[in-house]
Amino acid sequence: MKILIAYFSATGNTRKIADFVFEKLKNLGADVEILDITPLSVREKKTDLSLYDAFLFGMPVHSWRAPRIVRNWLKTLDGCGRKCSMFFTYGGFSIHPAHYTTCKILEERGFLVVSSAEFLAAHTFNLGGWEANVNRPDERDFSVAEEYAKETYLRFSGDDYNIPKGFLKTDYTPYFLDEIEKFRFRILTQPPYINEKECIKCGICEDVCPTGAMNAKSGKADLKICIACLGCVSACPNNAVFINDMSESFACKLSAEKITKEDLDKKESRIYL
Ligand SMILES: Cc1cc2nc3c(=O)[nH]c(=O)nc-3n(C[C@H](O)[C@H](O)[C@H](O)COP(=O)(O)O)c2cc1C
Numbered sequence: 641m642k643i644l645i646a647y648f649s650a651t652g653n654t655r656k657i658a659d660f661v662f663e664k665l666k667n668l669g670a671d672v673e674i675l676d677i678t679p680l681s682v683r684e685k686k687t688d689l690s691l692y693d694a695f696l697f698g699m700p701v702h703s704w705r706a707p708r709i710v711r712n713w714l715k716t717l718d719g720c721g722r723k724c725s726m727f728f729t730y731g732g733f734s735i736h737p738a739h740y741t742t743c744k745i746l747e748e749r750g751f752l753v754v755s756s757a758e759f760l761a762a763h764t765f766n767l768g769g770w771e772a773n774v775n776r777p778d779e780r781d782f783s784v785a786e787e788y789a790k791e792t793y794l795r796f797s798g799d800d801y802n803i804p805k806g807f808l809k810t811d812y813t814p815y816f817l818d819e820i821e822k823f824r825f826r827i828l829t830q831p832p833y834i835n836e837k838e839c840i841k842c843g844i845c846e847d848v849c850p851t852g853a854m855n856a857k858s859g860k861a862d863l864k865i866c867i868a869c870l871g872c873v874s875a876c877p878n879n880a881v882f883i884n885d886m887s888e889s890f891a892c893k894l895s896a897e898k899i900t901k902e903d904l905d906k907k908e909s910r911i912y913l
Pocket residue numbers: 648649650651652653654655699700701702703704705729730731732733734735761762763764765824867868869870
């Protein structure tokens with residue numbers, strides 16, 4: 641059986657889980673390949689799925705679900721009745737629509753979803769002053785990832801097909817979910833911008849941008865296509881790409897979600913089978 645792990649990772653958390661699961665599947669004897677769909681050029685090329693028997697799709701949660709550009713990429717695929725699994729990394733806040741809505745997309749594309757998983761990871765907005773799950777994923781999360789690789793391989797190998805249980809059917813409309821995407825630009829009041837004095841003109845910020853929004857010459861990201869993934873901020877070798885300070889919004893978010901920072905850090909990664 642040939643397996644493909646395709647993942648999107650703007651700041652590296654999902655990549656850590658994808659790489660780990662890749663190694664574990666190989667150790668289990670699987671013939672497995674890995675594809676990073678973060679670069680725009682990779683998503684624009686047609687991926688030949690005919691070479692594979694089963695798939696794992698990994699992505700971060702952005703505003704309660706898969707990032708828009710990942711949803712759009714998934715909608716170009718043809719599952720042809722083959723099995724797949726989904727896994728998410730997230731910063732510890734609400735994510736429950738992510739499993740259900742991504743599962744729906746995959747089913748509509750003809751995949752049989754056999755498992756799903758969520759892994760705690762440092763929240764991207766820590767780059768702007770949040771302090772959520774700073775050191776995740778850690779051993780706890782990797783031990784869940786090991787179990788996830790084992791269980792998913794078993795389900796891929798078996799003849800039967802079980803729909804994963806446990807994640808909630810969401811009653812949020814696609815309209816509502818699109819509306820909450822705008823929330824990120826209410827707390828991220830300044831889209832990523834380059835501090836000219838510290839910029840070494842390497843162009844990495846533009847190269848890593850998964851949407852083509854960042855312009856290294858003008859020093860600004862185009863708000864119309866920027867998805868606020870902060871890949872440019874985390875990749876800059878000279879820390880010259882900035883966003884506004886979001887620490888105040890972290891306190892507001894904790895209070896709105898009625899959760900403490902300690903509760904957030906105690907959350908556990910989880911598998912759905
Ligand atoms: C625009 C945006 C929205 C996010 N929304 C959520 C969210 O709704 N819930 C959550 O717990 N984490 C959220 N996060 C945090 C990410 O899911 C988390 O940091 C993830 O591990 C980043 O993955 P990556 O490093 O592979 O890009 C969000 C991050 C970004 C950039």
